[in-house]
Amino acid sequence: MPNPSTEAQALFAGRYNIDPAVMSGILSVALSRGGDFAELFFEHRTNGTITWEDQRVKSASRHVAQGVGIRVVKGDAIGYAYTESLDLAAMRRAAETASRISGDPERPRPIDATPSGSVGAYYEAGDPLTARPPAEKVALLERADLAARAYHPSITRVDASVSDELKIILVARSDGKVIGDIQPLIRVNVSALSERDGSRRLARTGGGGRLGMEYFEAVTPEETARDAARQALLQHDAVEAPAGTLPVVLAAGDSGILLHEAIGHGLEADFNRKGTSNYSGRIGELVASPLVTVVDDGTIPNSRGSINIDDEGNETGRTVLIENGILRGYLQDQMSAGHFGVRPTGSGRRETFKDYIMPRMTNTLMLAGQESPEDIIRGVDRGIYCISFSGGQVNISNGDFVFSVTEAYMIENGRLTAPIRDVNLIGNGPDVLSKVSRVGSDYRLSDGRWTCGKDGQSVPVGVGLPTVLISGITVGGTSVG
Amino acid sequence: MAEANPGAARNLDLARHVVQLARRAGAEQCDVFLSAFTESSVTVRLGEVEKLIEAGSRSLGLRVISGGRTAISSTSDLSEASLEALAKDTVELARISEADEFAGLPEPDLISRATAQGLQLYDERIETMTTEEKIRSARACEAAALAFDPRITNSDGGMFVTRSGEVALANSLGFAGSYPGTSAYIAVEVMADDEGGKKRNAAWYSVERALHRLADPAEVGRIAARRALDQVGARKVGTKQVPVVLEPRMTMRLMGDLAGCVSGSALYRGATFLAGKAGQAIGSPLVTIVDDPSLPGRPGSRPWDGEGVTSSPRPLVTAGRFEGFLFDVYTARRTGNRTTGSASRGVGSGPAPGTSNLVFEVGTADPAAIVADVADGLYLTEMIGFGFNPTTGDFSRGAAGFWIENGRLAFPVTEVNISGTMEGMLGGIDAAGADLTWLGGSAAPTIRIREMTVSGL
Numbered sequence: 001m002p003n004p005s006t007e008a009q010a011l012f013a014g015r016y017n018i019d020p021a022v023m024s025g026i027l028s029v030a031l032s033r034g035g036d037f038a039e040l041f042f043e044h045r046t047n048g049t050i051t052w053e054d055q056r057v058k059s060a061s062r063h064v065a066q067g068v069g070i071r072v073v074k075g076d077a078i079g080y081a082y083t084e085s086l087d088l089a090a091m092r093r094a095a096e097t098a099s100r101i102s103g104d105p106e107r108p109r110p111i112d113a114t115p116s117g118s119v120g121a122y123y124e125a126g127d128p129l130t131a132r133p134p135a136e137k138v139a140l141l142e143r144a145d146l147a148a149r150a151y152h153p154s155i156t157r158v159d160a161s162v163s164d165e166l167k168i169i170l171v172a173r174s175d176g177k178v179i180g181d182i183q184p185l186i187r188v189n190v191s192a193l194s195e196r197d198g199s200r201r202l203a204r205t206g207g208g209g210r211l212g213m214e215y216f217e218a219v220t221p222e223e224t225a226r227d228a229a230r231q232a233l234l235q236h237d238a239v240e241a242p243a244g245t246l247p248v249v250l251a252a253g254d255s256g257i258l259l260h261e262a263i264g265h266g267l268e269a270d271f272n273r274k275g276t277s278n279y280s281g282r283i284g285e286l287v288a289s290p291l292v293t294v295v296d297d298g299t300i301p302n303s304r305g306s307i308n309i310d311d312e313g314n315e316t317g318r319t320v321l322i323e324n325g326i327l328r329g330y331l332q333d334q335m336s337a338g339h340f341g342v343r344p345t346g347s348g349r350r351e352t353f354k355d356y357i358m359p360r361m362t363n364t365l366m367l368a369g370q371e372s373p374e375d376i377i378r379g380v381d382r383g384i385y386c387i388s389f390s391g392g393q394v395n396i397s398n399g400d401f402v403f404s405v406t407e408a409y410m411i412e413n414g415r416l417t418a419p420i421r422d423v424n425l426i427g428n429g430p431d432v433l434s435k436v437s438r439v440g441s442d443y444r445l446s447d448g449r450w451t452c453g454k455d456g457q458s459v460p461v462g463v464g465l466p467t468v469l470i471s472g473i474t475v476g477g478t479s480v481g
Numbered sequence: 482m483a484e485a486n487p488g489a490a491r492n493l494d495l496a497r498h499v500v501q502l503a504r505r506a507g508a509e510q511c512d513v514f515l516s517a518f519t520e521s522s523v524t525v526r527l528g529e530v531e532k533l534i535e536a537g538s539r540s541l542g543l544r545v546i547s548g549g550r551t552a553i554s555s556t557s558d559l560s561e562a563s564l565e566a567l568a569k570d571t572v573e574l575a576r577i578s579e580a581d582e583f584a585g586l587p588e589p590d591l592i593s594r595a596t597a598q599g600l601q602l603y604d605e606r607i608e609t610m611t612t613e614e615k616i617r618s619a620r621a622c623e624a625a626a627l628a629f630d631p632r633i634t635n636s637d638g639g640m641f642v643t644r645s646g647e648v649a650l651a652n653s654l655g656f657a658g659s660y661p662g663t664s665a666y667i668a669v670e671v672m673a674d675d676e677g678g679k680k681r682n683a684a685w686y687s688v689e690r691a692l693h694r695l696a697d698p699a700e701v702g703r704i705a706a707r708r709a710l711d712q713v714g715a716r717k718v719g720t721k722q723v724p725v726v727l728e729p730r731m732t733m734r735l736m737g738d739l740a741g742c743v744s745g746s747a748l749y750r751g752a753t754f755l756a757g758k759a760g761q762a763i764g765s766p767l768v769t770i771v772d773d774p775s776l777p778g779r780p781g782s783r784p785w786d787g788e789g790v791t792s793s794p795r796p797l798v799t800a801g802r803f804e805g806f807l808f809d810v811y812t813a814r815r816t817g818n819r820t821t822g823s824a825s826r827g828v829g830s831g832p833a834p835g836t837s838n839l840v841f842e843v844g845t846a847d848p849a850a851i852v853a854d855v856a857d858g859l860y861l862t863e864m865i866g867f868g869f870n871p872t873t874g875d876f877s878r879g880a881a882g883f884w885i886e887n888g889r890l891a892f893p894v895t896e897v898n899i900s901g902t903m904e905g906m907l908g909g910i911d912a913a914g915a916d917l918t919w920l921g922g923s924a925a926p927t928i929r930i931r932e933m934t935v936s937g938l
Contacts, residue, residue: 050577054581056578056579056581057577057578057579058578058579058581059551059552059553059578059831060551060552060553060574060575061553061554061574061829061831062552062553062570062571063554063555063556063829064554064555064558065555065557066558067557076529077529077530077531077532077533078531078532078533079533079534080532080534080535080536081534081535081536082538083536083537084538084539084540084557084558094536097535100533101530101533134574134577135577156751157750157751193750193751193752193872195751200751200756200872200873201872201873202750202751202752202872235873241877241900243720243898243934243935243936244936244937244938245720245938274635274637275635276672276680278678278680354538356532390867391866392867393865393867393879394865395682396682397672397680397681397682398679398681398682398712398715398895399679400879400881400896401865401879402865402866402878402879403866404866404867404868404877421873421875422868422870422873422875422877423868423877424866424868424877424878424879424900425898426866426879426896426897426898427896428896474896474897474898474936474937474938475898476877476898476899476900476934476936477877477900477934477936478877478900478901478934480720480721
């Protein structure tokens, strides 16, 4: 099996003449004014989408982008420049621009960029969707459309799309390390509109991951489409959501968005280095119920959030963030790891070569507990049961976070009853995590549909959770009393 | 980056050239959208320079429509070989699509002859501003925030960002236009310490096309600091139905949600609660909202839209009556309307209807009086989350602000949720202030909504 790092190096060498000597030369320029560390991030990205509407292909798109981002670090300061042109003169100019973060007199520094060993193989790009004939992708969309319409006569409209991306990255650093990766990513989206008695209800579903056509063997377009149709239909019968503080049962899978917002962002080390997170300085303290163990794991095979290496060329891994309620560590990129005197956790990510590195999540999960999910629901007198979500947001500094629920039901006397309308849940990270009072044995990873935004940069992530009971969280419905 | 800002003629010629390449490759109709810019960003934290970013970018997107079949592509590799391949591949890609009778360029009589003259979209001062000047401004902004009160103990940094560039659009009907644009952005976020190790943070910013319009850096800093201090001691409240007063920035957020519902794209997809409501009352008589791309100097202003159709002011709501949707060419034809010149466009995407500058018409009430009339209610200064469903109009968001008791801001509130429906909220607006405030491409006054559900304890 050819290694993605070797393949990425061969691609940049073959297509753009970017070999170790060229990389060494540019790194030399980047450090010529006395920076502590420099890094080149080369990227070649191809992506395409086929859009389906009105039972036919509406449009097809294909985009190609390439370039290099050059970072120079001096103490706590960063100089950054990028160029879309990969010719030597343009790259040297960008390196020169980035070098100015350090004000020392100009003095060339020899660098010896040396290709290093292989990377992990948590996904392969052997047969990317990008290379498949369009007809195969169109057939998937057609199948989705038929399945959603067949689900119920009230489904009057189905929109669907399939997207694929192939990202080839190469990192060259002033410590000599040169390493690359090839990252495939696919995504399917289906939305279904149900019309009944003059009212319209729309639901969206989707999934994907770092793999090719084989995704659709595991999750068929029919399943995805039927789920959208089912959720749209369900909303016609949805009742007003309750308002106030109630027990909430989160179903396994998608509910992992809770962790992402309630604790994940707050444990990104940049916030903690600056002391701007409400988890700053709290390592070793109890920050959640003892039932809670949270890990960020970039090594889950084919998951949307997985990476063989991070965008600084560090090995990805499995980082324990909270163990039995105790805060164990932060998500570290190179710079914050230096500050805290720890090893980087392989969490340095960026959206494209135009963007600077930040510590980010990969797949953020809560480990399974002991209880049966049915028992957890049975134990609730009046509360809500949440299955699907459309998004979340957190205020890092005070820990307040929200997530928006799109499929949820009332729990009355231990049984699921009426579906409820779209509703927001709001809580405070440490407070909500201390209220995790039961944890199910049914851990599940969400299908690959989550994208995390931070400082305007989007990266694909995964989330996962077992069924969990939170003894009280504020439900933002309209029905009072 | 050292590369000079590509000249006007060069960009427009390149766009025209790619139109020719696509025509030669067999495209029946096509248009090319090009964006070239340089950006420069400075971040200062606790007085020290933390980040300097400088770069330039130039890329273009090609849309091909042949026999009603559409394909869209983009590249930043502008070499002749790459552009020829792009033209050929895009024409080929269009064959995957199926014929759509509504797809196509604007009717020739809709093609704009407008220029950017008088719109004040470009300020050469932004191009000549040095890195040192930007550092000074970012520092002054952060320093003013830190000096505002000893309880301000930390900062996420002050930031100054400039961008200068040009967009060019050419199509196979002969339209070719370009205009330069600039922007300057200053922002800061600071934190105050609260009990129990909690931090109360707030950010403030100013964004303008011209440097002289940008808010004073120190004033931006002081506003951020005051807003952080305002939240010290914030607590949850009980669950009840009460009046909610929205400060101008929150009125803008509400308008932003409504903007997603007035798009012709949402209309033909059935994904807006406004479908079938054109001409009907959807709000109180105090609600008048205009989308106005013609305002000089505003971030959302433009001479023509992403398809080369003249942009002009569009009333969205007049005294509570919904006037109609915003359309690009496709969504207009699709729904039996005319384009409103509202096509938004990016290099990597086709046209889609979008807003330009949104203005909520100023009211007459004294903002203090709007609060003074409330016996028990919420004064809203912050919302978080995405809890709005445009199809149904259901609204549910995390909220923070102050509790109003007997007409006075009594104590800060956090971790509550407000909910209702868009129609209920617009219909329930019973006061609009005389304090029209601009922030970026939006303007709005303080408003009051008669009743919403506040969820808390």
